[in-house]
Amino acid sequence: MTLRIRVVSALVTVASVSVLVAVAPAASAASCGITTAADGSVGPITCKGGSANMAVRNKLRKQSPRVMALGKKASLTQVKTAVCGDMTRAKAGNATVNGAVQWQTAYYGWATSYTSWFTKTIVEGAGCAG
Numbered sequence: 001m002t003l004r005i006r007v008v009s010a011l012v013t014v015a016s017v018s019v020l021v022a023v024a025p026a027a028s029a030a031s032c033g034i035t036t037a038a039d040g041s042v043g044p045i046t047c048k049g050g051s052a053n054m055a056v057r058n059k060l061r062k063q064s065p066r067v068m069a070l071g072k073k074a075s076l077t078q079v080k081t082a083v084c085g086d087m088t089r090a091k092a093g094n095a096t097v098n099g100a101v102q103w104q105t106a107y108y109g110w111a112t113s114y115t116s117w118f119t120k121t122i123v124e125g126a127g128c129a130g
Contacts, residue, residue, distance in 0.1 A: 029051055029052045029053075029054050029107060030047040030048075030049070030051040030052070030053060030054065031047070031053060031054045031055045032044060032047035032048065032053050032055065033053075033055055034053070034055040034056050034059065036059075037095065039093055039095055039096075040063065040093070040096065041063075041093065041095035041096045041099055042056045042059045042060065042063075042096075042099065043056065043099065044056070045099050045102045045103050045106065046102070046103075046106045050106060051106065052103050052106040052107035053103070056099070056103065057103070060096070060099060060100045060103055063086075063090070063092050063096045063100070064086045064090065064092045064096055064097050064099070064100035065086065065090060066081075066082035066083075066085040066086045066089075066090070067079070067082045067083060067086055067097060067100040067101055067104060068100050068103075068104065069082070070082055070104060071108065072108040072109070072110075074104070074108075074110065076111075076113065076114060076117060079101065079110075079114050079117075080117070080121075083097055083101065083118065083122065083128070084128035086100070087122075087127075087128055088128060094122060094123055097118075097122070098115075098118055098119075098122070098123070101114055101115055101118050102115055
């Protein structure tokens with residue numbers, strides 16, 4: 001009977017560790033509060049040390065749903081499509097969508113070229129029309 005309890009206990013421990021590993025974020029995350037600017041954008045996007053600020057996550061999901069729906073392996077093409085979709089269909093502004101791209105970059109470890117593309121094309125360039 002004691003052996004049976006030990007085996008069941010070991011299985012529960014293994015299952016618990018498996019669940020923890022399965023839901024762990026790709027990069028570090030933290031919570032350092034939330035502030036809302038006059039244009040509706042939220043911040044800070046990252047906390048001290050560069051971790052994604054979990055306090056702004058839900059607000060970003062509502063404001064920039066397409067960008068925030070992308071996962072760890074999103075390609076630049078997918079990011080471009082999501083950015084322009086959020087800006088045209090969700091009527092999200094530059095600051096909000098840029099915040100979503102930055103948040104995803106901090107959380108998932110996206111290439112920094114995604115944020116560089118946003119600055120060059122959306123902020124300084126022709127935007128989604130170009």
